[in-house]
Amino acid sequence: MTPEFDELQTALIGGNHVRTAEMTQSFVTSGATPQDILEKGLLPAMQVVGRRFRDGEVFLPEVLVAARAMKSAMAVLEPLLAAAKYQSKGKVVLGTVKGDVHDIGKNLVGVMLRGAGFEVVDIGTGCAAEKFVDAVRKHQPHVLGLSALLTTTMTYMKTVIDTLRSSGMDVPVIVGGAPVNAEFAQQIGAAGTARTAGDAVELVHRLIPQA
C-alpha cells in the first residue's frame, strides 16, 4: 500500500465511511488525481479487505462496512473519474436466476468486484434468461455472473447459458451459490465457479486478462 494514503486506507478498512469520504475529498482538494486516490489508495485497501475475508480474518459485517466506505469515497470521485474518462478494470453483469429470490451471495460478489475496481451492473433476483440476454446486449459486459442458492434453481443456469449462446452471445459466464461446484459449472458450459466472493474476484481477473 502507498504510505501517503495510509490514513485513508485505515479508515476504509475499518469501515468508517464518514472519515473515508472526508479524506477522499481532502485529497481531491489538495490536488491528488482521482486516479491516484482510487488506484493507490482505495483499491489496495479493498484488496486488503478481500484478502482478509478470504482468509477468514474478517467476516460479512466488516466487508459490508468497508464496502459502504468505498461507496462513500466513490461518490466523491465518480464525477471526476467520468470527466477524466477513467476506464474501470472491466464490466460485470450479475443476477440471480429465475425462481430464486436470494441475493446475499450475489450482492457480496458485487461488493467485492466493485472494491477491486470493476464496474458492476446488478440486474436483481428472479431473472429469466431473456433478462440476462437483454442485459448483455445493453451493457456489453466482459463477464456475466449467475447466482442461485437452491438446487431447484441452479439448473436454470444452463437455460440462461443456452439462451445466450443461441442468441449468438459468447460472453464468459460464471456461476455461484451454495450448491454449485466446479463439475456442475463445467457441465453447463460456464467459464468457472468460485466458493467465495473473494475467489469470484480472482476468477474475473483471470477471465479479463487486461484487468
Next chain:
Amino acid sequence: MQLAMSGGRPDRTPFMCQMSIGHMLQQLNVAAADFWCDPRVFADGLVRLQRQYGFDGILVSLHGHDPEWRQNIRERFPTDGGESIRWNDGSVTFFPLDDLPHHTPVSEPEPREIDPSLIPKEIDYIPVSQGLHFHVHPKHAFDILHRVRSLAGSDVAIHAEVTSPFDYFLDWLGHERGLMVLIDDPLTASLMLKKFAAGVAVIADGMCREDIDAIKISSPFAGAGFLSRSHYEEFILPHERTVVEAIQRTGIPAYLHTCGAIGDRLDLMKRTGARGLECLDPPPIGSTDLEEAFRILGGSMFVKGNVDPVNTLLLASDAQMREDVCRRIALGKKYGRFILSTACSIAPHVPKEKILMMRSIVEQDQPRKRTIFGKKAVHRHDT
C-alpha cells in the same frame, strides 16, 4: 430418538431428516398453496412423509396456521410453474411446485428505524426466508402440533421449530443493514436481539405446553459464512441461550440448527446450553468433520445431521451415498448421541429412493424396537 438425545444407548441409530418444502410438495402431489396454508393438509402431509420414509420423528417447521385462511383469498389462479393467490389486501403469493412461496406485497415496506422500542413484545410471524413471512394466528398458534401428534400417534417424536433472535433481527432491518449495525451500533443491536429473544422465548414456552419431544432453534445466519466467532459470542450466544433456557426449563430438549460453516464455533454453540446440534454440513458446503465434532462436543450434545444433502443425496452415486451414510452411522455408534439426518434439508428433487436407501441402511444395521414419544413417554424428564 430420546435415548440418542439424552446420552443413552438406542437400539439402533435414529433416523429423521428435515425436508425442504419443495421436496414435500414433490412427494405429496398436493396443491402447494393448500400445503403451505391449510393446517389439515400440512399436518396430513408431514405424517404421510414420516411414514413413507420411516423417520423416527417429524419436524413441524410451521405453526400458527389460520383454519379460515381461504376467507382471505380474493383470487386463485394458475401460473407458470405453480399457482398464485391474490389476497384481499392486494398482495400476491406465488406457490411453486418445488419451492417456498414467493410473496409480493402491495408496496415495498419502508426501512425500519434502528430502535429496540419498536419491536413488539409478542411476535406473530415466522421469518421463513427473504421477503417471506408466515403469519401466526394468535388463537391457533400451536394447534398444528396437537394435530400432528393426533395423526402420528405416540410412536413418533414430534419436534417443533422456532426461529432464532438473530434471524428476526436481520429480517427486521434487512440482512445487509442488520449486519452493519453489529459494527455501527453494537449496543443497540444487542438490545434489539434481547427483545427478539424474549419474544421467541414466549413462543417456545407456548410450544412446550404441547405434546412435543424437542424444539429446534433455526439459526441459518450464525455460521462462519456470515459472522466471526467474536460476533457469535456477542450477538448469537447470549440470545440463543435465553431461548434454550426457556425451552429446557420445561424438560424439553432444544437443539440448534445452523447451516454452512460451523466447524470453528462448535465450542461456542455448546455454551448455549442446548442439548443438541443439527446440520453440521461437511465440506464443501460446510466445514464440519463429524469425528472432530464428536470430540469437541465431548458427548455433551447430541448430533443430528452431517449427510450432505446436495453432493451425497442429489449428486453422488448409490455406492458413494451408501459409503457416506455407513461411515456416519459407524461414527455415531462409536461416540453415541447421534441421529442420522441430512445436514440441511432434503433438496426438492432428491429421489425418494435415496431416502428409502438411507432407511434400509439403518435397518440393516439394527432393527428398531418400539419407543413411546410425547407425554406418554416415561423418561422424558430424565433427559
